[in-house]
Amino acid sequence: MDYLITIGLEVHAQIRTKSKMFCGCSAEVASAAPNTHVCPTCMGLPGALPFINRRAVEMAALTGLALNCRIQHNNVISRKNYFYPDLPSSYQRSQYDDPLCVAGWVEIEGDDGPKRVGLTRVHIEEDTGKLNHQPDGSSLVDFNRAGVPLMEIVSEPDLSSPEEAKRYFQKLQQILMWIGVNSGNMEEGALRCDANISVRPRGQEEYGAKVEIKNMNSFRSVERALAYEIDRQIKALDAGEKIRQSTRGWDEDAGKTVEQRLKEGSEDYRYFPEPDLPPLQLTDEWIETRRAELPELPDSRKARFMAAYGLNANDADVLTGDRANAEYFEQAVAEAKARGVGAKDVANWITGELFRLTKETGESLAAAGERFKPDTLAALAREAIANNPKSVADYKSGKTVAIKYLVGQVMKASKGQANPQAAQAALEEELNRL
Numbered sequence: 424m425d426y427l428i429t430i431g432l433e434v435h436a437q438i439r440t441k442s443k444m445f446c447g448c449s450a451e452v453a454s455a456a457p458n459t460h461v462c463p464t465c466m467g468l469p470g471a472l473p474f475i476n477r478r479a480v481e482m483a484a485l486t487g488l489a490l491n492c493r494i495q496h497n498n499v500i501s502r503k504n505y506f507y508p509d510l511p512s513s514y515q516r517s518q519y520d521d522p523l524c525v526a527g528w529v530e531i532e533g534d535d536g537p538k539r540v541g542l543t544r545v546h547i548e549e550d551t552g553k554l555n556h557q558p559d560g561s562s563l564v565d566f567n568r569a570g571v572p573l574m575e576i577v578s579e580p581d582l583s584s585p586e587e588a589k590r591y592f593q594k595l596q597q598i599l600m601w602i603g604v605n606s607g608n609m610e611e612g613a614l615r616c617d618a619n620i621s622v623r624p625r626g627q628e629e630y631g632a633k634v635e636i637k638n639m640n641s642f643r644s645v646e647r648a649l650a651y652e653i654d655r656q657i658k659a660l661d662a663g664e665k666i667r668q669s670t671r672g673w674d675e676d677a678g679k680t681v682e683q684r685l686k687e688g689s690e691d692y693r694y695f696p697e698p699d700l701p702p703l704q705l706t707d708e709w710i711e712t713r714r715a716e717l718p719e720l721p722d723s724r725k726a727r728f729m730a731a732y733g734l735n736a737n738d739a740d741v742l743t744g745d746r747a748n749a750e751y752f753e754q755a756v757a758e759a760k761a762r763g764v765g766a767k768d769v770a771n772w773i774t775g776e777l778f779r780l781t782k783e784t785g786e787s788l789a790a791a792g793e794r795f796k797p798d799t800l801a802a803l804a805r806e807a808i809a810n811n812p813k814s815v816a817d818y819k820s821g822k823t824v825a826i827k828y829l830v831g832q833v834m835k836a837s838k839g840q841a842n843p844q845a846a847q848a849a850l851e852e853e854l855n856r857l
């Protein structure tokens with residue numbers, strides 16, 4: 424039988440603030456000793472009062488705008504009640520009825536061409552602590568993460584395959600890092616993802632039972648877990664079994680999903696407005712200030728690179744993969760223009776030679792570029808000059824065409840990686856010194 428796959432993702436992204444969401448503790452917890460970034464508020468002690476992190480709200484709103492959402496004027500922080508040992512207060516501060524951002528979209532490369540993935544909401548909340556299970560069966564708890572600011576970005580069920588889900592998650596990471604609100608670091612848990620998936624026979628109107636998969640912290644695990652789950656559900660349906668609405672965990676080592684519990688409904692959490700925090704009222708002026716902070720985003724920059732510099736889609740894609748690279752490219756284009764070198768040559772040089780250098784050394788594009796420009800080309804130019812006295816003499820006697828031979832030597836020495844115009848400029852500079 425032929426089946427329709429429906430996938431929606433809930434992405435949790437740590438908001439890149441210095442302090443936690445509702446207290447003054449440091450939010451930089453990745454390398455901290457256990458239980459050192461805690462206070463009565465994030466430990467949930469009776470009588471300790473929370474206050475809201477202004478910067479976290481600003482960054483979450485900036486995210487909403489970057490994801491084409493509407494920012495809501497009236498915001499309520501709610502308590503989500505549940506009992507778990509990593510949650511000292513037995514409730515998590517989150518948003519329920521009135522989230523910060525609603526009704527956005529993200530454009531991705533879908534399986535059948537460009538696709539808009541709808542976003543239901545982006546809301547702010549606090550992270551929980553972390554349990555460390557010990558070999559003897561006991562568990563230790565570290566509360567450093569408790570109260571760290573998070574955004575939950577909830578998509579519509581618009582994704583149709585594990586590949587699309589992965590590409591959507593990758594696009595989110597690119598945008599969040601681009602606007603500076605998240606580190607993108609999945610190993611440290613700063614960006615993680617749950618997926619909702621349902622499978623139904625083609626032609627059936629209503630969705631199949633919704634299964635949630637938890638604990639995916641790499642692009643690869645999202646793709647693998649969804650592929651496994653689709654296969655599992657289709658096999659069960661083919662065998663005439665019913666799929667149960669449930670929550671499953673992804674076991675990376677075993678390569679399979681494992682049922683954890685039958686899914687709670689939201690009524691199980693007994694949400695109610697946090698009595699210790701007033702509703703958050705955001706004015707139009709405040710929202711427009713955030714909008715003005717928004718940089719040019721990756722998609723529009725990619726389009727501009729293609730239109731303004733004549734780059735092909737692939738190069739434009741690579742050069743807008745991260746914001747620092749995009750800025751470096753534009754800076755290099757401006758410098759090269761003064762020497763008569765075109766943008767396409769700069770793009771070739773960066774995507775070829777410079778990317779190879781950064782892979783070798785792990786340094787940034789800008790640092791590698793700086794090192795390459797004085798060092799490598801000048802050194803190759805000097806070497807070509809020293810090895811070819813006849814061409815140098817010809818050039819000096821007015822036969823300027825002799826420089827072409829020297830350019831050829833530099834190109835050869837660089838194994839074809841140097842840019843010819845840049846090589847010529849470096850040679851001219853060295854020759855004029857003689």
Ligand SMILES: [Zn+2]
Nearest residue numbers: 446448462465
């Ligand atoms: Zn605290």
